[in-house]
Amino acid sequence: MARPTTTRSGAAQPGSAQPGSAQPGSAQPGGWSPPPLAQDRPAYQALADAIAADVAHGRLKPGDRLPTHRALARTLGVTVGTVARGYAEAERRGLLGGEVGRGTFIRGGFGVSPAAGADLVDLASLHPPARRIDSIALLAETLNSIATDRSALRTIVDTDHGDDAPAHRRAAAAWLTHRGFRPDAGQITLTAGAQHAITAALSALVEPGTVIATTALTNPGLLAGARQLRLPVVAVASDDDGMVPAALAEACRDNAVSVVHLQPTLDNPTGRVMPAERRAALAQECARAGVWVLEDDPLGVLVADRPDPVAALLPERTCHVASAAKVLSLGLRVGVLTTPPAARARVVGAVRATAWLAAPLLGEVFARWVGDGTADRLVAARIAAATARRALAGDLLAPYPIAAAPQAAHLWLPLPEPWTAGLLVAAARQAGVLVSPGDDYAATRAVPAHGVRLGLNAEVDDDRLREALLTLVALLAAGPVPGGLS
Template sequence: MIVAMARSRKESSTEQAGAPAAGAWRPRPLSGDRPTYQALADAIAADIAHGRLGPGDRLPTHRALARTLGVTVGTVARGYAEAERRGLVGGEVGRGTFIRSGFGVSPTAGDELVDLASLHPPAGKIDTIALLSETLNAVAADPSALRTVIDTERGNDAPAHRQAAADWLAHGAFRPDADQLTLTAGGQHALVAALSALVAPGTAVATTALTNPGLLAAARQLRLPVVAVAADGAGMTPDALADACAGGAVSVVHLQSTLDNPTGRVVPAARRAALAEVCARAGVWVIEDDPLGALVADRPDPVAALLPERTCHVASAAKVLSLGLRVGLLTTPPAARARLVAAVRATAWLAAPLLGEVFARWVDEGTAARIVAARAAAAIERRALAADLLSTYEIVAAPQAPHLWLPLPEPWTAGQVVAAARQVGVLISPGDDYAVSRATSAHGVRIGLNAEVDDDRLRRALLDLVALLVAGPLPGGLS
């Protein structure tokens, strides 16, 4: 994918400590789940990324490497050609094949952009289109279901749909009653409704300094101030939250307890309990933003189970089942239920009953659980791949996270990396998209391990990103 372009590098880097002697390089064991020539190109890219190969290093001759690997000379030639196509190596007639002194930033003609900017958990070995087709055929053949879809009673969610939502959310000590549930037109709709109903005039929403951009967009639309609260590796810190809530300046606290956006971390049980205690003492409302929670089967109890009288829990079918299944699940504390339902009705009246019927059937028949299990398994595999390729960087995302936060090495800036990555055909999200304010340090990027990208393209894209990071930005800070 990477094609070399003119940019000067200091050739003295070829003499760095640990660089292999001319022609002495030997790759680590090649991946057996893909063509050998592609695995060889991947091995070259990985060793460049991890400093085992540097600019100007000469690779073994085709014949010598073929003998070492036990493959044909033609296979090595194809592997070197693939590495050259990616801009990693260059051949010189009569001299051999060398690691290039710079890495290009232009995608090969015809290559499509690899979208690692979106957040859509990988599907695993499951065909959601076939499952949806079966369900829609079943609905069409069921007169009772059709009446539910067409004649929703007085504009209310069908009781069976709310019960399915309650069953779906039940986890550990969190056992919401169906009467507490309101279905919405997706998780973002639920978030907007909760903010509009719960934030008191003249007060602010508190969240972590890096947070869900959906919250920031909703707050801007509603003209609500947002306060950044310090966080550490375990999430928002209780002392910082207590300081933010002092004096009544904050009326709503936004928490992402499981697989938060953008870091992918899971807040430990003890920290959840401590945050719930702070919120109880301060008398503030909590919006627990939890669209990905189902991917972590052993997650701690949500804050909604620890502080049910003050917590509005927001979940979504779209992120973990299917993007087109725009069904949000809003668990409402009794004291605020009337306000929350009114806010939902004012903004979208109610969730589409047909989507509610599909969701309810998937829950009741166990289809939803199978989809989530497949997505979680696929996310674990991809997260492990990303962690291996990015092993020199500090990745905090949980094993089931379908995305991760990549802190950037100096002298890169987020803007430079995003621009350079796009030029090699990879889309990633800059940290500024998640920052509460410009004063917030957002020296990183979010990488999505998305369903639309197959395993091979993901591997190559990550290798290209690491090669870019190792090469460094262009002189003058341009990308």
């Protein structure tokens, strides 16, 4: 049965402390609440893993006081004994310390690079790398050009009409045109990034009492949008080619599915590219079921030989999301949402209700970059850099089953026993490397997420990337340290 995704508790409750604010000896109870515990392992181990993951991500800091055994047992719906075993396991790993009469606290001495004050190597973020591209110089040149163009300035300041500038929509349509996908500018709405587009589309398309179908490991942005809108998510089985059509058919029979979320190109977190045959089969299944498709495609242009998007195969039922931020410049927060006529009024209404318009200045920069070839040069540079880094990662991680495409700027690293995602995230952070835990990508609590995502990021130079990957290889080969991260 489908069930709603559960949000992490982040709001301060009366009489409680937020993570990072409770100090040893404080009279306030701990304010920390873990995400839903993974169900593929004993609950006490899943609790210890959740503590390790939140320590690694900085959501729990040295000195934070955890809830009492009884309070956390009520929150999680488990026994007090389970919490006691979970805390004991976390203490065995060196994460916790307890003092009689004062409570249980996060220990110090971990969560930083061994070299005091050294920068952590961030492989947790997803910022596709680029080589020999000075984005600041490009932006300065474009802004200087806009500043002397009174027609462009008039377009930017005149937003009373409540619609994107036609020239901006035409540029977006030209940028997205690929093989059989040739969107009309009238189908396009610019948004404040891909996340805004996803949330607006969900708001418009998911009917009350229905669910979103997605792969078992999926884009956290989709999950964040679903949580924000309190929409339930059902996980559909996938294989090496992506979502399995027969499993989707079964999910549609067993659940009131209204929207199917697909990531055919450079899937997050795996970095895979869905073959054309699978795209066609899923499009046919969605047409048969009469459901909407939300095609999440922010990295698609990084794969020049990618097959047609689902939006070209099922145009009357597919909302397609692209993004300038991930492939041109992180600060260029422009999403491109292509909608079919039957959904356009609802989707545009949702976009207007949440942001009115994408920033016209960003739209003008984007349109100029598309028109003068800057966008193509940036994409080519990112493809070259990502391909080189993917090859390096493939060589260094050769013993492990990496399935990401050659152009992928991120990859999924399955973990050998006895590693869990929480343990590796914490150990890697102690060794100076940030990685993203698999639980962040799990569509539901029942999904095993024995892996981490690695981003081959723009902020990390080649030498530091190599060192970071070698650090991970050494950790995996050595196995978890008995006694934890003490």
